[in-house]
Amino acid sequence: MSKPILIVGGGPAGLAAAHSLGTVGRQCVLVEKENRLGGAPILSGYAKLVPSGEWAKDAIGGMVTRVEEDDLVTVETGTTVATFDGEPGNFTAELSNGKKIETEAVILCTGFTHFDSVNKPEWGFGTYPDVVTTTQVEQMISSGDGVRCPSDGRKPKRVAILLCVGSRDRQIGREWCSKICCTVSSNLAMEIREELPDCHVYIYYMDIRTFGLYETQYYWKSQEEFKVKYIKARIAEVTSDGDQLIVKGEDTLVKRPITIPFDMVVHAIGMDPNVDNPTIADTFGIDLEQHGYVDVANRYRSMGATSRPGVFVAGSATGPETIDDSIAQGHAAAMAVLSGLRESAKSA
Amino acid sequence: MSKPILIVGGGPAGLAAAHSLGTVGRQCVLVEKENRLGGAPILSGYAKLVPSGEWAKDAIGGMVTRVEEDDLVTVETGTTVATFDGEPGNFTAELSNGKKIETEAVILCTGFTHFDSVNKPEWGFGTYPDVVTTTQVEQMISSGDGVRCPSDGRKPKRVAILLCVGSRDRQIGREWCSKICCTVSSNLAMEIREELPDCHVYIYYMDIRTFGLYETQYYWKSQEEFKVKYIKARIAEVTSDGDQLIVKGEDTLVKRPITIPFDMVVHAIGMDPNVDNPTIADTFGIDLEQHGYVDVANRYRSMGATSRPGVFVAGSATGPETIDDSIAQGHAAAMAVLSGLRESAKSA
Numbered sequence: 001m002s003k004p005i006l007i008v009g010g011g012p013a014g015l016a017a018a019h020s021l022g023t024v025g026r027q028c029v030l031v032e033k034e035n036r037l038g039g040a041p042i043l044s045g046y047a048k049l050v051p052s053g054e055w056a057k058d059a060i061g062g063m064v065t066r067v068e069e070d071d072l073v074t075v076e077t078g079t080t081v082a083t084f085d086g087e088p089g090n091f092t093a094e095l096s097n098g099k100k101i102e103t104e105a106v107i108l109c110t111g112f113t114h115f116d117s118v119n120k121p122e123w124g125f126g127t128y129p130d131v132v133t134t135t136q137v138e139q140m141i142s143s144g145d146g147v148r149c150p151s152d153g154r155k156p157k158r159v160a161i162l163l164c165v166g167s168r169d170r171q172i173g174r175e176w177c178s179k180i181c182c183t184v185s186s187n188l189a190m191e192i193r194e195e196l197p198d199c200h201v202y203i204y205y206m207d208i209r210t211f212g213l214y215e216t217q218y219y220w221k222s223q224e225e226f227k228v229k230y231i232k233a234r235i236a237e238v239t240s241d242g243d244q245l246i247v248k249g250e251d252t253l254v255k256r257p258i259t260i261p262f263d264m265v266v267h268a269i270g271m272d273p274n275v276d277n278p279t280i281a282d283t284f285g286i287d288l289e290q291h292g293y294v295d296v297a298n299r300y301r302s303m304g305a306t307s308r309p310g311v312f313v314a315g316s317a318t319g320p321e322t323i324d325d326s327i328a329q330g331h332a333a334a335m336a337v338l339s340g341l342r343e344s345a346k347s348a
Numbered sequence: 349m350s351k352p353i354l355i356v357g358g359g360p361a362g363l364a365a366a367h368s369l370g371t372v373g374r375q376c377v378l379v380e381k382e383n384r385l386g387g388a389p390i391l392s393g394y395a396k397l398v399p400s401g402e403w404a405k406d407a408i409g410g411m412v413t414r415v416e417e418d419d420l421v422t423v424e425t426g427t428t429v430a431t432f433d434g435e436p437g438n439f440t441a442e443l444s445n446g447k448k449i450e451t452e453a454v455i456l457c458t459g460f461t462h463f464d465s466v467n468k469p470e471w472g473f474g475t476y477p478d479v480v481t482t483t484q485v486e487q488m489i490s491s492g493d494g495v496r497c498p499s500d501g502r503k504p505k506r507v508a509i510l511l512c513v514g515s516r517d518r519q520i521g522r523e524w525c526s527k528i529c530c531t532v533s534s535n536l537a538m539e540i541r542e543e544l545p546d547c548h549v550y551i552y553y554m555d556i557r558t559f560g561l562y563e564t565q566y567y568w569k570s571q572e573e574f575k576v577k578y579i580k581a582r583i584a585e586v587t588s589d590g591d592q593l594i595v596k597g598e599d600t601l602v603k604r605p606i607t608i609p610f611d612m613v614v615h616a617i618g619m620d621p622n623v624d625n626p627t628i629a630d631t632f633g634i635d636l637e638q639h640g641y642v643d644v645a646n647r648y649r650s651m652g653a654t655s656r657p658g659v660f661v662a663g664s665a666t667g668p669e670t671i672d673d674s675i676a677q678g679h680a681a682a683m684a685v686l687s688g689l690r691e692s693a694k695s696a
Contacts, residue, residue, distance in 0.1 A: 177559050216638075290564075293561070327651065328680040
């Protein structure tokens with residue numbers, strides 16, 4: 001009798017992997033450290049997702065329900081993997097709840113950690129209550145309360161979204177691009193304009209990276225239909241005149257200083273490597289890449305192979321990733337596990 | 349006995365899908381219109397792939413061999429699908445070679461068409477022999493001949509790579525971003541500098557879209573280690589002074605005209621929808637999206653669902669896509685087919 005496959009992390013990638021394994025009749029155990037499944041879109045209360053426009057609670061919530069109702073999937077929430085030993089086809093994992101799992105392979109879908117804006121203090125987060133993050137704006141929208149200034153609950157008339165907060169920034173040790181913040185910010189800007197048609201929304205950027213079809217679906221649409229304004233700028237600091245927030249910087253297209261007042265400033269926060277990655281790497285005996293994400297091999301032979309045979313990885317554990325691509329990688333890593341087991345069976 | 353799954357297109361996505369189906373013991377028929385498998389990376393003679401650095405002939409060639417050696421995969425090259433009828437679980441496809449295939453489901457991995465630079469005549473392609481495309485430079489490298497000026501075979505001392513040729517360009521009806529050209533161009537620039545250390549390489553861009561970890565692996569590395577220069581510019585025209593090529597435009601950072609001579613100008617050509625898409629849409633009874641790519645549903649319930657049940661899609665058929673993501677989508681679409689069949693079996 002075959003042993004179950006172990007999946008660590010119940011976000012989009014892990015949910016996809018579990019569904020795929022269930023589909024082909026393979027048992028799996030899905031271990032999630034938080035008390036519910038869904039990953040960042042559910043736990044952080046995202047609003048409408050890119051690119052579907054579906055509410056996160058419906059889109060990812062549906063994936064959660066599908067997995068929870070699958071008899072072949074055993075879910076362990078509020079649980080982590082304490083120890084992991086053995087060889088491909090014959091691993092043993094001890095969980096933090098004391099259970100012991102015999103497993104043939106593991107798929108790490110351990111995700112990322114949102115950048116903490118207090119690490120960019122000159123941009124005002126933590127100092128001024130009306131400097132918030134994209135995640136907080138998502139929560140304002142998904143809660144149904146609408147976009148309001150935290151200081152006094154008023155509807156903002158002028159909002160600035162600052163891109164690359166915790167991304168492409170050597171000063172604070174985060175040189176990577178977080179891939180999806182540009183598109184998410186274009187989307188949020190349109191959502192703000194839809195709720196508050198009198199509100200002016202400016203996006204401060206270095207390069208606009210609405211790649212592929214996001215170009216027309218988000219970047220062009222936000223400008224042409226929603227009148228969102230884009231400013232290529234280097235931001236120096238966010239301060240306050242006691243009344244409004246002041247964003248100071250240099251417009252890099254006209255090479256001159258710009259100082260503009262806003263009611264609300266939104267940090268488009270980046271995707272850090274999961275803060276638990278050093279522990280995860282140690283537990284599973286795998287390598288991390290230079291920035292601290294899980295190192296992953298090329299995809300031509302096997303999807304999501306790590307430095308240790310039998311240990312696979314999918315989604316934003318490997319670097320900044322979209323929800324869509326995390327889902328694809330989750331399914332594909334499930335196939336890679338099955339492919340690896342087929343190869344082992346052949347050579348046995 | 350279950351019928352085989354039909355896969356149309358033998359590029360990275362189709363090869364991944366076929367391998368996955370073989371892995372779980374499902375027969376499939378892989379139909380490819382060209383006379384060999386491999387898709388654009390093989391047929392267009394790509395050099396070293398992003399992000400692996402592996403030669404296309406090894407990386408994708410290995411995927412081809414794996415599929416060709418799989419007893420469960422029947423390969424039909426030089427063949428297209430002429431007619432397609434039926435319902436999920438019970439389709440009939442007639443091939444151009446006269447064979448008739450009974451199939452439960454189909455995965456379209458029909459890819460893209462490289463933009464033809466003659467559609468951007470003011471940038472010199474077709475007029476000046478030393479104006480070439482990224483694909484031609486890939487071929488110069490993969491052939492082992494090295495990067496040489498087509499006009500006289502000399503080693504170029506100055507090369508300009510122009511980004512967004514056939515992308516983000518409303519004038520010529522191509523508003524989308526082709527997603528991977530920035531990173532591919534950074535990679536090519538480094539390859540040119542490696543072969544020809546005395547050659548100066550400039551990249552003309554609108555926005556640099558080296559998303560995710562490509563930021564450090566390509567954009568920063570190409571500048572810091574390989575001294576590739578990046579110019580944010582709007583290009584007006586490429587002409588010749590009889591001796592060298594002249595790139596004229598406006599530096600958008602300093603807002604002034606720039607006119608620079610080069611030995612070779614490279615068009616970073618975009619990804620058009622497959623020119624066959626209208627026929628493919630008609631044959632398979634599926635919808636295309638506004639730009640002419642295959643329209644694809646959201647990924648939460650099923651990967652790669654088209655507007656017709658039982659017809660799936662993966663890879664750059666759906667829009668500009670990386671090789672890596674095409675591979676992931678191919679595997680994931682294979683899982684979606686199996687998942688759909690499982691659902692049908694349950695409800696039957």
